[in-house]
Structures are given as structure tokens and as C-alpha cells.
Amino acid sequence: MLKRFFAQTRDFAVVIRHLRLEIGSVGLWPFAGVFAVSMFVMLFEGVGVGLLVPMLSLLLGGENATPMRPIQWLQSHFPGQSPSVYLSLVCIAIVCAIAAKNAASYTSQILASRLKRRVATNMRDVLFERLHRADLDVFDRAPGGEIANIFLVETYRSTVAIESFIGYVQRSSIALFYLFALFYISLRLTLLVVVLAVVLGFTLSFVYGRLSRAGIAVADLNHRLATTLTQSFAGVRVVRAANAQRREIDEFKRLNGLQADAEYASARASSLLFPLTETLAVIGAMTIVGCAYAFLVRPGHMLSSYLLAYGFLLLRLLPLMNQLYSMQGHLLYLAGGIREVHHWLQTPIYPVRPFGDVPFTGLQHELKFEGVSYTYPNGTVALREVTFAVGVGETVAIVGPSGSGKSTLAAILLRFRTPASGRVTADGRDCWEFSPETWHRATAVVEQDAFLFHGTLRENVVYGCQGITDEELARAITVANLDEVVRALPQGLDTLVGERGAMVSGGQRQRIAIARAILRDPGILILDEATSHLDAVSEQLVQQALQNAARGRTTIVIAHRLSTVREADRLIVMEHGEVVEQGTWESLEANRGLFHRLVIGV
Missing domain, CATH: 3.40.50.300 (P-loop containing nucleotide triphosphate hydrolases)
Structure with missing residues (x-):
């Protein structure tokens, strides 16, 4: 299992590198803009969530509750006020933070869509130009329909992968914020959370293997389907002259069925990801919280309000972990198409020795x-x-x-x-x-x-x-x-x-x-x-x-x-x-x- 885990981690790193190259083809500034706005989403999300815990502590503990840092800050700057005033100020701050977070999230989605569109069109433009500058041997060797399949199918799959990659980066930034917040509250408990995340990765490695194999099979079958389709209709006169329509139909049905089977295999593997991740993550999280209460809160090493804050942040982190693991599986599934597009984007330019720039004015001798x-x-x-x-x-x-x-x-x-x-x-x-x-x-x-x-x-x-x-x-x-x-x-x-x-x-x-x-x-x-x-x-x-x-x-x-x-x-x-x-x-x-x-x- 360990070998398989590291192999899939390496494959995932290769996929990310290929996607970075494709995104980098339009420049890094658009991607930097998306990432910067995602940081604001993370910031406002953190403020809103961070204020919920002190508010709940104040509501549940009443006037005798030990105020947490945000309440202490309000008491120092607005002394002599009743708890209801502090509660109202916290509620207003939470509403403002969530509103700002949603505005930043909307902006981030718009920028991500624009980036996806730019990358997709640029990728097809670069690929088209690259192939027009390729050696003729490339077209002599390529089966009929393969190039069309690359442009119409695999570039689309790569675009979907780019969209998933952008979402992966956005959610990773928010998850890192929660992780840092958990480290701030308790180093020892958060180390257990990191161990839980690694164990989840090991456990899901067999699912990732299925998704990767299904993705490669789908990419290969897409090529074969496109080739069969193109050749069958380009040679329709030969097919009819040989009375071979049934043979062509049967072959197409066979490949179509295999492609559907590969898609179904990937759907079954994908369906395992979320329930498996959520179940194992909740079991691990509840174990961590239970141990924290037994070994930290009861002996007096941690305030119950801090454990409440820790549990709340952990419950916010778990859905992000589910999404990240699902996106990782989706990217591994799309890896076959990404590699195909990357391979064609690396087609050598013809000629190796560039043409000159001397004007040819006509043959004289x-x-x-x-x-x-x-x-x-x-x-x-x-x-x-x-x-x-x-x-x-x-x-x-x-x-x-x-x-x-x-x-x-x-x-x-x-x-x-x-x-x-x-x-x-x-x-x-x-x-x-x-x-x-x-x-x-x-x-x-x-x-x-x-x-x-x-x-x-x-x-x-x-x-x-x-x-x-x-x-x-x-x-x-x-x-x-x-x-x-x-x-x-x-x-x-x-x-x-x-x-x-x-x-x-x-x-x-x-x-x-x-x-x-x-x-x-x-x-x-x-x-x-x-x-x-x-x-x-x-x-x-x-x-x-x-x-x-x-x-x-x-x-x-x-x-x-x-x-x-x-x-x-x-x-x-x-x-x-x-x-x-x-x-x-x-x-x-x-x-x-x-x-x-x-x-x-x-």
C-alpha cells in the first residue's frame, strides 16, 4: 500500500506540473489574481468562523463564562457595557465578515471562470499552431480521428482538470488557514489531525488507483472511437462496396460499450470517495475530541471554551478535506487526457534548422x-x-x-x-x-x-x-x-x-x-x-x-x-x-x- 501511495502521489505531482505549464501559457498574473481573491475568502471566512465560537461561549456560559479574546478586546475598548451589547457587536461583525466572504467568493469564481476560458482557448490555439508547424511524419503516423479527438475531447477534459485544479488551490488555502488556527489552539491535537489526513490518503490510495486506470482507459478508448468513426465514414464507399456495414457497426458498438464500462468503473470509484472519506474523518475527529476532553479538559490543561472552538474549526475543516480528496481523485481520473494534450503540445517544431529570411525574387538561371x-x-x-x-x-x-x-x-x-x-x-x-x-x-x-x-x-x-x-x-x-x-x-x-x-x-x-x-x-x-x-x-x-x-x-x-x-x-x-x-x-x-x-x- 505504501508503494502504491507514493506512486499515486508522484502521478498527482506530474499532473499538477502539466497543469501549471498549461496555466502558465497565459501568464501567471491571472492565476495570481484568483489566488489573491481566494486569500480574502479565507480571511473573511476565518473572521466569521472565529467570532462564532466566542459568541456561542458567551451565550452558553452567560455572565459567569470566561470571556474569549474577541470579547476581551471589546471589553477593553468599550468598557462598562452589558453582555447583550458585546453580543450584538459580535453578531454585526459576523454578518459583515460573511457578506464580505461571499462577495470575495463571487469575485473569485468569476476570475476563475475567466482564467479557465483563457487557458482553454489558448491551449487549443497553441496546439493548433504547434501542429501546423510540425513535421509531416506526425500526420503520417497519427491514425485518422486522433487529432480531432485531442482537440474536441481531451482538451475539454484538460479544461475540466484546470477548473478542478483552481478549485483545489482555493480550498487548499482555506484548509491551511483552519490548520494554522488549529495549531494555534493546540499543537498536540493538530498533529493528530495531520496523522488522520495522512491515514486517509493511504486508505484512499486503492480508490485513486481505480480512478487513474479508468481515466487512462477512457482516454485510450476515446482515441479508438474517434479513429473508428472517422475512418468508417471517410471510407463509406469502400464499406458499402464490401457490404461491411455490419462489421463497422459491431466494432463501433464494442468500443462504445468498452468506453461506457470504463466511465462506469470511474463513477463507481468516485462514489466511494466521499462516503469513505467522511466516515473515516468523522471517526477520527470524534476520537480526537473525545481524547482531548478526557486528557486535557478534565485535568484542567485546556478550557472547555477552547475545546469548543477547536471542535468547531475541526468540523469546518472536515468537509474541505472531503472535497480535496475528491478533487485529487478527479484530477487523477483526468490525468490520461492531460498527458495526451501535454504530449501533443510538445510536438517538435519543423524544421529543426529554421528557414531564412532572404527574399526570393525569382529563378534567374x-x-x-x-x-x-x-x-x-x-x-x-x-x-x-x-x-x-x-x-x-x-x-x-x-x-x-x-x-x-x-x-x-x-x-x-x-x-x-x-x-x-x-x-x-x-x-x-x-x-x-x-x-x-x-x-x-x-x-x-x-x-x-x-x-x-x-x-x-x-x-x-x-x-x-x-x-x-x-x-x-x-x-x-x-x-x-x-x-x-x-x-x-x-x-x-x-x-x-x-x-x-x-x-x-x-x-x-x-x-x-x-x-x-x-x-x-x-x-x-x-x-x-x-x-x-x-x-x-x-x-x-x-x-x-x-x-x-x-x-x-x-x-x-x-x-x-x-x-x-x-x-x-x-x-x-x-x-x-x-x-x-x-x-x-x-x-x-x-x-x-x-x-x-x-x-x-x-
Whole structure:
């Protein structure tokens, strides 16, 4: 039990440290304000409660009772008055103290709510910004739905934990006041109270263990539920094509039931906390009071009025102890979600070597890959010492079997990934030195799976561009061969395209992506297998749009279909992450190497 108690104390300390980091992200002054007002609550609470005992002593003992210190103070400053006058003054002071305490408590709750709101919004803002600056590998590894679960569920659980933590600090300050008051009245009796509190902590350790395990289980099941939900509906066409609806429904029911069971287990453990704490605390407190009467009051070592005061303060402390132990259990239950949010808030920033701030004014001579190598985190080598150049205004096609590293080259050029060695230069200068704003304004990409946001066609085309005129938009639409599509849509450019462009065809989706790319008027255009998933008619329309877009630009075409790169100025042939051939179509075909075999395969 002792080992378990210390382990849970350590876990609780870790939770508090994580919460302090999250609260500290908005600055310590708001928290200091809440704590300062809590001190006033404690002060007025102490004054009100402290005056109740002398009043009761005066009422019960009458004129023959030995007056306690507050009554003595009144007698010294207002001598010759009747007991009823002193009683009235004490009653007025108690009413004022309680009123002031409630006013301070209201202010404290308002400040705590504002702090909770600031921490919650700041936590989500920081997390969102952090993930947008994370390495792409983070998103490749994260299951579908996990990030949404972190934002929608675990951040909420962390916010609830922050609220509990603020309440824990407020009640702890009041409990400390009562503890100091008890020490002032009797050191020996209060040491017994401290022992009672420690014994309660030991006794409740098994309940805390259940709550901690239930909290971890709930956090894990929340992730699994979110993943199942997201993947099931994102792949709803695959599910229906495989007639696997029942399988998905059964899996969701299973996880949903497990999550409900974990919540029920935590509810059962939480239900034990208050009755167990209250019963044991009252038994201990009554034992302490009984021993005090037998060994201190009867022999004359303590006045009965002081024992009355001590018992009254102890009875005020016991409910606070119940609340503190309950809050501690609640925080341990929420620890799983807190750790998850803290883990994601510690996501490493990409890139490790920051981008520079040199403005990129456009390519003047050549773009060059110099000995570029890259290895994925799982150990897969994608590129090995790749070296080639692309002249300004030139169209260079990169071809090769699947998995040869073609798309990885594009990711490195766009600075999505950091090369393990080597560099990409623009006119002899490392592209890493250019500012993100100018470099990405000068580069654009059209990928094989063009992503469209859930919005209108207009919103998707102008995404990321500021101050676009209607003439510029119309020109981009024309170059991308979208004029007829726009005229056919019921609301033209303001037609909703749906999630990931679900309400338009594959060819239309690609042409929208082309329009979005050329609207930026980039000097460097990357076409990453932009026609690989299209039928013959759509491919012809998209290919024509791509040719229009590439005109006058430095273009890198990554292609699996060799028929789409027949007109390229030069071809780079890759295999197993290495450049094995480069040259014109005719010269490569004459070499009868890998390119020739690819052509024969076509």
C-alpha cells in the first residue's frame, strides 16, 4: 500500500506540473489574481468562523463564562457595557465578515471562470499552431480521428482538470488557514489531525488507483472511437462496396460499450470517495475530541471554551478535506487526457534548422539538386545522392517505377521535408535560406490527389491568395480549362464542391487545383502525377490545362504515365532513390536502359 501511495502521489505531482505549464501559457498574473481573491475568502471566512465560537461561549456560559479574546478586546475598548451589547457587536461583525466572504467568493469564481476560458482557448490555439508547424511524419503516423479527438475531447477534459485544479488551490488555502488556527489552539491535537489526513490518503490510495486506470482507459478508448468513426465514414464507399456495414457497426458498438464500462468503473470509484472519506474523518475527529476532553479538559490543561472552538474549526475543516480528496481523485481520473494534450503540445517544431529570411525574387538561371539524400523515420531510404539541374523556363520530367523517390523529391523542393544530406539551390543559393512567404509564393504544386476544402469553387481556387481581382480569377479559370464547368454549375463559382471535392468529378477536381496553382503566378511549378487517376477524356482536358499552366515557367513533372511527358525538354530516370539516366526522350530510348524498359512496359 505504501508503494502504491507514493506512486499515486508522484502521478498527482506530474499532473499538477502539466497543469501549471498549461496555466502558465497565459501568464501567471491571472492565476495570481484568483489566488489573491481566494486569500480574502479565507480571511473573511476565518473572521466569521472565529467570532462564532466566542459568541456561542458567551451565550452558553452567560455572565459567569470566561470571556474569549474577541470579547476581551471589546471589553477593553468599550468598557462598562452589558453582555447583550458585546453580543450584538459580535453578531454585526459576523454578518459583515460573511457578506464580505461571499462577495470575495463571487469575485473569485468569476476570475476563475475567466482564467479557465483563457487557458482553454489558448491551449487549443497553441496546439493548433504547434501542429501546423510540425513535421509531416506526425500526420503520417497519427491514425485518422486522433487529432480531432485531442482537440474536441481531451482538451475539454484538460479544461475540466484546470477548473478542478483552481478549485483545489482555493480550498487548499482555506484548509491551511483552519490548520494554522488549529495549531494555534493546540499543537498536540493538530498533529493528530495531520496523522488522520495522512491515514486517509493511504486508505484512499486503492480508490485513486481505480480512478487513474479508468481515466487512462477512457482516454485510450476515446482515441479508438474517434479513429473508428472517422475512418468508417471517410471510407463509406469502400464499406458499402464490401457490404461491411455490419462489421463497422459491431466494432463501433464494442468500443462504445468498452468506453461506457470504463466511465462506469470511474463513477463507481468516485462514489466511494466521499462516503469513505467522511466516515473515516468523522471517526477520527470524534476520537480526537473525545481524547482531548478526557486528557486535557478534565485535568484542567485546556478550557472547555477552547475545546469548543477547536471542535468547531475541526468540523469546518472536515468537509474541505472531503472535497480535496475528491478533487485529487478527479484530477487523477483526468490525468490520461492531460498527458495526451501535454504530449501533443510538445510536438517538435519543423524544421529543426529554421528557414531564412532572404527574399526570393525569382529563378534567374537554374534550380539544382546537389547530392540530396533522404531516409524516412521508419528507416526506408527514399533518395541517395540525387544530383541534377533544371534550367529556368525548362520542363523536366522525373520518371521511374513506383517507390523510386519521385514524390519525395517534390516534397524536398517544397521544403516539406528536410534532406538528410545535400541541398537544393536556386541560382547557387540554398533554398532553405529564403523566407517562407517568398519561396512558397514562387512555387506551386498540383498533386495526384488534389485536395479541395469544404467550400465553394471560388474559395478553393483563391485559397492562400490575397487581393485577387475578378480578371485574375477569370484568367486562371480559362487557363485551367474550367470555363465550361463553371457555366454548367448551378451557382457558378459559388457552387459548393463538398468535402474533398466530392461533388465534382476527378478531372474537374484536378483542374480546380491547377487554377489554384497558377493563380499564384509561380515561377516554379511542380506537377506530381496530376493525371494518374483520370480517364482518357479527363486526362486530355487536364493535360491541356497543365500545358497552359507550364508555359513560361520552370516546371518539374513527376509522371508514371510516360505518354504525359513526351514533350518534356529533358527526362530524369530514377530507380531505388537514385538517378540512373537523364537526357531527352530520343537519347534515353536509344540507350536501351531502364527508360527503354519502361517504354516497352507501357
